Amino acid sequence: xxxxxxxxxxxxxxxxxxxxxxxxxxxxxxxxxxxxxxxxxxxxxxxxxxxxxxxxxxxxxxxxxxxxxxxxxxxxxxxxxxxxxxxxxxxxxxxx
Numbered sequence: 001x002x003x004x005x006x007x008x009x010x011x012x013x014x015x016x017x018x019x020x021x022x023x024x025x026x027x028x029x030x031x032x033x034x035x036x037x038x039x040x041x042x043x044x045x046x047x048x049x050x051x052x053x054x055x056x057x058x059x060x061x062x063x064x065x066x067x068x069x070x071x072x073x074x075x076x077x078x079x080x081x082x083x084x085x086x087x088x089x090x091x092x093x094x095x096x
Contacts, residue, residue: 009057051080
């Protein structure tokens, strides 16, 4: 688990040890919702641009020894403020 990524996606706060090394994460007391433009680059070589979306995430799976815990992330596509743009675009990633 990457505690700093969990803080960015889920909110909450980091736990640090005596030497200021990050050693844990505290869950947030409020729901975190990120809003804005999101760009997703896929392993298949495509770029998905969502011009206006709502991202929500939460801790999923089970916290036990027989299953894997995970961070579940979902983006809800919203209409962009600029009505000349589509809600999202999918395109090839050009190789450099």
